[in-house]
Amino acid sequence: MSEIEKLREKLKGLNSEYAKIKTLPPEQRGEFGRDLNAQKQQILSAIAAAEAAEKNEKITPIDVSAPCAPNQPIPTIKRGSKHPLMTELERVISIYSEMGFDIMESRQLDDEFHMFDSLNFPKEHPARDGYDTFRTSEGFIPPAHTSTMQHRALKKYQHRLADGGKIAVAIPGRVFRNEDADATHEHTFYQCEGVFVSKDANMGQLFGILKHFFESYYGQKLNLKTQPGYFPFTEPSAEFLIEKPASLGGKGWLEMGGCGMIHPNVLKAAGINPETYSGFAWGGGIDRLAMLKYGLGDVRYFESGKLDFLEEF
Ligand code: DAH
Numbered sequence: 245m246s247e248i249e250k251l252r253e254k255l256k257g258l259n260s261e262y263a264k265i266k267t268l269p270p271e272q273r274g275e276f277g278r279d280l281n282a283q284k285q286q287i288l289s290a291i292a293a294a295e296a297a298e299k300n301e302k303i304t305p306i307d308v309s310a311p312c313a314p315n316q317p318i319p320t321i322k323r324g325s326k327h328p329l330m331t332e333l334e335r336v337i338s339i340y341s342e343m344g345f346d347i348m349e350s351r352q353l354d355d356e357f358h359m360f361d362s363l364n365f366p367k368e369h370p371a372r373d374g375y376d377t378f379r380t381s382e383g384f385i386p387p388a389h390t391s392t393m394q395h396r397a398l399k400k401y402q403h404r405l406a407d408g409g410k411i412a413v414a415i416p417g418r419v420f421r422n423e424d425a426d427a428t429h430e431h432t433f434y435q436c437e438g439v440f441v442s443k444d445a446n447m448g449q450l451f452g453i454l455k456h457f458f459e460s461y462y463g464q465k466l467n468l469k470t471q472p473g474y475f476p477f478t479e480p481s482a483e484f485l486i487e488k489p490a491s492l493g494g495k496g497w498l499e500m501g502g503c504g505m506i507h508p509n510v511l512k513a514a515g516i517n518p519e520t521y522s523g524f525a526w527g528g529g530i531d532r533l534a535m536l537k538y539g540l541g542d543v544r545y546f547e548s549g550k551l552d553f554l555e556e557f
Contacts, residue, residue: 248294255287328557329434329546332534333416336436339460340414343453345438348397350417353380354387362395363477364509371476376422386420390437390527391477393417394506397439398514398523405521410442416530427542434530441506441516441523450503450524451484458486458500461533469497478504478525493539501528 245253261280265273317323337347365372375388393415401411415437425431438453455468467487475481481504488494503526508518516523531543545553 248291248298251287251291251294255284255291258284258287322551325554325557327546327554328538329530329534331557332530332537333434333436335461336416336530336533337414339457340436340438342460343412343456345412345414346401348393348400348413348415350387350390350393350415350419350435350437352386352418353384354392355384358392358395359385359387362510362513363391364507364513365476369476371474378420378422387417388421389419390415390417390435391525393437394439394477394510394525395514398441398511398516402441402514402516405441405443405516410445411439411523413439415439425544427544430531430543430547432547433543435501435527436530437525437527439506439523439525441511441521443521445505445522445524447480447505447524450505450526454484454503454526462489462492462537464489464491470503473502473504475502475504477507477510478502479507480504484526484528488536492536498532498536500532501526503527 258280262277265277265280268276341347359375359377360372361367377388378386380386397413397415398411401413404411417435417437418432419435420432421429423429423431440449440453451468451470455466458466458468466489468484469487470482470484473481473483481502483499483502485497485499487497504524506523506525511518511521511523531546534540534546535543
């Protein structure tokens with residue numbers, strides 16, 4: 245019989261004692277009754293205490309005597325980590341900084357002028373549709389490429405030209421396209437743009453910069469090639485490709501971005517005289533760089549928020 249059961253039996257036993265009251269002479273009844281009531285109260289509190297103790301046993305007790313270490317990490321909480329694309333973005337920025345480039349960040353909401361007009365896209369031209377842009381109901385555009393920043397970069401740094409210097413800017417940023425996602429396409433990804441203007445900028449310098457960038461990023465010699473391309477903001481335009489190094493698991497060429505000599509209309513729109521100055525620009529995806537580096541087969545992992553993927557970095 246448990247402690248509580250014993251107490252309950254004892255409580256029941258009091259009933260026959262209470263029944264005795266009426267058999268006693270009246271002068272003894274008061275004291276006898278008071279005594280019974282006191283016993284009853286005692287048993288009831290003992291039952292309540294036993295019930296509370298039983299309940300407490302079911303809760304894991306806290307060891308209040310454990311040493312307090314408020315600065316120790318709590319072991320059961322997983323710590324967050326830097327997103328792998330941010331690590332790559334910082335690497336890209338540091339390579340361009342070391343090469344002497346200024347860094348600007350692109351916007352996550354832009355407008356028709358910076359997305360198209362300032363980049364020499366003719367009004368109503370089908371090339372505007374080629375970028376699958378999202379639009380807000382107010383008519384703003386989450387940029388579909390980091391080229392939206394070219395006009396701003398040209399304006400911000402053109403005073404350097406007058407002083408006999410050059411414009412050299414790298415612009416990383418997040419871009420958005422309204423297209424179906426698959427293993428090689430995402431609606432949200434990162435690009436880095438480059439803009440360079442001087443008195444005698446030429447394609448040879450452009451390819452030299454690109455080759456140096458890729459070799460620094462992958463830490464090895466790489467082959468680079470270009471093929472003809474079309475962009476309204478460059479003339480001539482090209483696409484650049486790198487040859488997959490064997491150490492990164494492959495053969496063949498990978499398209500890494502677009503480039504070209506900045507179109508005179510783009511320079512003019514920013515107030516730079518294309519008769520005196522020339523420039524080149526390029527832009528390419530950062531996700532793609534990282535995919536090759538880590539041997540990833542699916543770009544969608546980056547935006548998936550999957551912890552088991554993110555924890556690998
Ligand atoms: N903005 C282009 C794209 O996303 C890539 C590009 C092409 C950037 C040529 C440039 C350029 O700066 O000159 O498809």
